[in-house]
Amino acid sequence: MIPAFSPFLALRYLLRRPIMLIGVFGVTFAVWSLLVVDGIFTGFVTEIRADVRRSTPDVLVTDLPHDTSYERLRAVIAADPAVRATAPRLRHQGILQPRPAPRGSSSPTIGTNAVNFEDMTMDSGFALLLGVDPLREPEVTPLGEWLDRSVEVLHAHSITRARRSEVLEDPDPDRRSFLLTADHVEWDMRRIFDLPRPERVEDHRSEWPGMIAGWRRLTSLKLIEQGYPIDLMTASFDVAGDGSAQVNTRRIPMAFGGYFATSHRMFDQSMVLVPIETLRTLLGHDIEDDEAIDIVTDVAVAMQPGLSAGELSAAKSRIRTAVASEIGDECAVIDWREQNSVFLRAIAQEHSMMQFVLFVVMIVAAFVIYATLHMMVVQKWKDIGILAAIGGTRRGIGAVFVFCGLVVGSVGATIGSVLGWLSVHYLNDINDWFHRTTGASLFPRHLFDLPVIPVHLELSWVIQVALGAVLLALLVALLPARKAARMEPVAALSYE
Amino acid sequence: MTSPVLTARCVHKSYRLGKTEIPVLRGVDLEVQSGEIVALLGASGAGKSTLLHVLGLLDPPSEGEILYDGRSVHGLSIRERARLRHDHTGFVFQFYHLIPELTALQNVLLAGMMTDSVLRYWSRRQEAKKAATALLERVGLGDRLKHRPAELSGGERQRVAIARALLAEPRVILADEPTGNLDSNTAEGVIELMFELQRERDAAFVLVTHDEGLAVRANRIIRLRDGVVVG
Numbered sequence: 001m002i003p004a005f006s007p008f009l010a011l012r013y014l015l016r017r018p019i020m021l022i023g024v025f026g027v028t029f030a031v032w033s034l035l036v037v038d039g040i041f042t043g044f045v046t047e048i049r050a051d052v053r054r055s056t057p058d059v060l061v062t063d064l065p066h067d068t069s070y071e072r073l074r075a076v077i078a079a080d081p082a083v084r085a086t087a088p089r090l091r092h093q094g095i096l097q098p099r100p101a102p103r104g105s106s107s108p109t110i111g112t113n114a115v116n117f118e119d120m121t122m123d124s125g126f127a128l129l130l131g132v133d134p135l136r137e138p139e140v141t142p143l144g145e146w147l148d149r150s151v152e153v154l155h156a157h158s159i160t161r162a163r164r165s166e167v168l169e170d171p172d173p174d175r176r177s178f179l180l181t182a183d184h185v186e187w188d189m190r191r192i193f194d195l196p197r198p199e200r201v202e203d204h205r206s207e208w209p210g211m212i213a214g215w216r217r218l219t220s221l222k223l224i225e226q227g228y229p230i231d232l233m234t235a236s237f238d239v240a241g242d243g244s245a246q247v248n249t250r251r252i253p254m255a256f257g258g259y260f261a262t263s264h265r266m267f268d269q270s271m272v273l274v275p276i277e278t279l280r281t282l283l284g285h286d287i288e289d290d291e292a293i294d295i296v297t298d299v300a301v302a303m304q305p306g307l308s309a310g311e312l313s314a315a316k317s318r319i320r321t322a323v324a325s326e327i328g329d330e331c332a333v334i335d336w337r338e339q340n341s342v343f344l345r346a347i348a349q350e351h352s353m354m355q356f357v358l359f360v361v362m363i364v365a366a367f368v369i370y371a372t373l374h375m376m377v378v379q380k381w382k383d384i385g386i387l388a389a390i391g392g393t394r395r396g397i398g399a400v401f402v403f404c405g406l407v408v409g410s411v412g413a414t415i416g417s418v419l420g421w422l423s424v425h426y427l428n429d430i431n432d433w434f435h436r437t438t439g440a441s442l443f444p445r446h447l448f449d450l451p452v453i454p455v456h457l458e459l460s461w462v463i464q465v466a467l468g469a470v471l472l473a474l475l476v477a478l479l480p481a482r483k484a485a486r487m488e489p490v491a492a493l494s495y496e
Numbered sequence: 497m498t499s500p501v502l503t504a505r506c507v508h509k510s511y512r513l514g515k516t517e518i519p520v521l522r523g524v525d526l527e528v529q530s531g532e533i534v535a536l537l538g539a540s541g542a543g544k545s546t547l548l549h550v551l552g553l554l555d556p557p558s559e560g561e562i563l564y565d566g567r568s569v570h571g572l573s574i575r576e577r578a579r580l581r582h583d584h585t586g587f588v589f590q591f592y593h594l595i596p597e598l599t600a601l602q603n604v605l606l607a608g609m610m611t612d613s614v615l616r617y618w619s620r621r622q623e624a625k626k627a628a629t630a631l632l633e634r635v636g637l638g639d640r641l642k643h644r645p646a647e648l649s650g651g652e653r654q655r656v657a658i659a660r661a662l663l664a665e666p667r668v669i670l671a672d673e674p675t676g677n678l679d680s681n682t683a684e685g686v687i688e689l690m691f692e693l694q695r696e697r698d699a700a701f702v703l704v705t706h707d708e709g710l711a712v713r714a715n716r717i718i719r720l721r722d723g724v725v726v727g
C-alpha cells in the first residue's frame with residue numbers, strides 16, 4: 001500500500017522546484033525528437049521501399065546464359081501455378097545523342113537553367129538500356145503508373161510543359177510494341193530537322209522506335225517534346241571468321257517518347273526503356289532474320305497476389321528448377337527484395353542507427369531526472385527524518401521520490417507525444433510556413449521528387465515511446481528513492 | 497493498576513565511532529503513566545535526546561526494551577513500528593522540523609496521511625482538513641493556515657509542530673527542548689499551551705529541558721547522568 005502522503009508530498013516538492021522542469025523538458029524533447037525524426041525517417045523508408053518496389057517486378061529470372069530464347073522460358077515459367085504473367089527483358093548499354101536542333105529554328109529543347117538539380121550530374125549520354133516488350137511489360141510492372149508519376153514529378157520541379165507519354169496508348173499493337181509516336185508528330189519533327197518525309201502529313205507513317213527515359217535524364221537530354229529525334233548507339237563484340245573479337249557498333253534513329261518516374265533514384269537516373277525488338281536488332285538478332293531468336297537476359301515475373309512468404313519462396317525454387325532443366329544451365333530467381341538487397345539493407349541499418357542515437361537522447365533525459373531527484377533526496381534529507389518521526393514508512397518515503405520521477409516522466413512523455421504527433425502531422429505546413437517567413441527550407445525540396453515530405457507515425461509507436469519514457473523515468477527514480485528509504489531517521493533529523 | 501503508557505527497561509545505547517564504542521545510555525529504567533508530565537533533565541551530552549529517540553522508536557536500543565502500554569515493541573516489523581510511532585507518540589523538536597514546502601495546514605494534515613492509502617485518505621479528506629484546522633485554531637493559528645514555515649515566527653512554527661504532533665491523538669508527547677529556541681515570553685506561551693493541551697487530552701508528556709524552573713512544574717523530574725537515571 002502506498003500511503004497518501006507520498007503523492008501529496010511529491011506534488012508539493014515538484015511544484016516548488018522549477019529545476020524539475022529540466023527533467024520534464026528533457027523527456028519532452030527526447031520523446032518529441034524520437035517521434036519526429038523517426039516519423040520522418042520511417043516516412044522516407046516507407047516511401048523509398050515503395051519506390052523500389054514500384055521499380056521492380058515481383059520476381060526476376062536472371063543470370064541466364066547468352067542467347068537464351070524467351071519463348072522457351074515463357075512456357076516453362078507460366079506453367080507454374082503461382083505465376084500470373086511474364087515479360088521478356090533485355091539489358092544492354094548504349095549512348096544517347098539527341099539530334100542537334102537545326103539552325104534558325106526555334107529549338108524544341110529546354111534551357112539548362114530551367115532544370116536546377118545540383119545533385120544530378122549525369123551529363124554523358126551513357127544509358128542502361130532496358131529492352132521491354134511494351135505489350136507484355138504492363139503485366140509485370142506498373143508502367144502506366146510510372147508515366148503518371150513522371151508528370152507529377154516534373155510538375156513538382158516546375159517543368160509544366162511535361163506531358164504524359166502517349167506511346168503506350170496507340171491502339172495498334174504493332175505500333176505500340178515499337179513505342180512509335182503519332183505519325184503527325186514524327187512528320188513534324190522531320191520537317192523541323194529537314195529530314196526525308198512525304199509531301200503530305202497524311203501519307204507519313206512513323207518509323208522511329210520510341211524510348212522512354214527515366215525522368216532524371218532530363219538534365220542531360222534537356223528534352224520535353226515527344227517525338228524529338230535521338231540517335232542510339234550500341235557496341236557489342238562479335239566473333240570474326242578467324243576467331244578474333246570484333247567490335248561492332250550500331251546506330252539507330254529513335255524518337256524521344258517521354259519520361260517515366262518510379263522515384264527509385266538510381267533507376268530513374270540510369271534506365272532508358274526501349275522496345276525489346278529494337279534492341280535485339282541492334283544486337284544482331286534482327287526480327288526479319290529467320291535464324292534470329294527472341295533473346296532475353298532476364299524474365300520479369302508477376303506472381304499471383306496474396307502469396308505468403310513461404311509460398312513465394314517455394315514458387316521461386318520451383319521456377320529455378322524448371323528453368324534450369326529447360327536451359328540445361330543454372331539461373332537465379334530473385335524476388336524484389338533480393339533484387340535490391342544491398343540498398344534495402346543499408347536503409348534498415350541506418351534506421352536502427354538513428355533509433356539508437358535517439359535512444360541515447362532518451363538516456364540523457366533519464367540521467368537528468370536521476371540527477372535532479374538525487375539532488376532532491378540530499379536536499380530533503382531532514383524532511384525524510386521528519387517523515388519517519390511522524391510515522392512514515394520506508395516504503396512511503398521512497399514512494400515520494402518514485403512519484404516525483406513518475407510525474408516528471410509522465411508529464412514530459414505526454415507533452416512530448418502530443419507535440420511530436422502534432423509536429424509530424426503538420427510537418428508539411430510547418431515547412432511551408434518556415435519557407436514563406438524565412439526563405440530557408442527545413443527540408444529542401446529538390447531532395448524529393450514529390451511536393452510533400454513523406455511522414456509515417458503509428459499511434460502504437462507513439463504509445464510505445466511514451467510508455468518507454470515513463471518506465472525509464474520510473475526506473476531511474478528507484479535509485480534515489482532507495483537511498484531515501486534506507487536513511488536512519490535520527491541521523492537524518494540531526495543532519496545539518 | 498493499568499500498565500504505564502511508556503516503559504523503558506534497562507535501555508542501553510552506544511554509538512560506534514570507528515573502533516571505539518561510545519556508551520551513551522547505560523541501563524535506563526523509566527515508566528511514564530498516562531496523563532503524567534515527566535521532565536527530563538541532564539547536562540548537555542548526557543543522552544537526553546538519545547533517550548527520547550529510543551523511546552519514540554526512531555532509534556533502536558543496543559540493549560534492553562521499550563514497552564508501549566505494557567507490550568514490548570521488540571520484534572515488531574518496520575511497518576508495525578512506523579504505525580505505532582504514528583499512533584502512540586507525537587514528537588516536538590527544538591528546531592520545529594516543519595516541511596518548508598508545505599503551509600501550516602498542510603504540515604499538520606501530513607501527519608494524518610501516514611497510515612491511510614490514497615483512496616482511503618481521499619474519502620475522508622474533508623474531516624481530516626476540519627480536524628487539522630480545528631487543531632491549528634486551538635493553538636491560536638486560525639489566521640495562519642496558508643502560511644509556509646518561512647512566513648511564521650519561531651513560536652508560531654512550534655505551535656504548528658505541536659498541532660502536528662497532536663493530530664493523531666497520541667498517548668505520549670515526546671518534546672525535545674521545545675522552547676530551547678524561543679525567547680522567554682514566547683517560550684512561556686508555548687509551554688502553557690502544551691500543558692493545557694496535555695491536560696485536555698490526558699496524554700503523557702515527556703519534556704526534555706535545561707530549564708529547572710520549567711522542570712518543577714512537571715509531576716516528576718528525572719535526571720540523566722552518565723547514561724543512568726539518578727534521583
Ligand SMILES: Nc1ncnc2c1ncn2[C@@H]1O[C@H](COP(=O)(O)OP(=O)(O)OP(=O)(O)O)[C@@H](O)[C@H]1O
Nearest residue numbers: 511513518520538539540541542543544545546547
Ligand atoms: N550518531 C551519533 N554518533 C556518535 N555519537 C553520538 C551520536 N549521537 C549522539 N552521540 C553522542 O551521544 C551523546 C548524547 O547525545 P544527546 O544528543 O543525546 O545529548 P543531549 O543530552 O541531548 O544533549 P543536549 O542537551 O546538548 O541536546 C553525546 O555525547 C553525543 O556526542
Ligand SMILES: [Mg+2]
Nearest residue numbers: 544545546672
Ligand atoms: Mg539534545
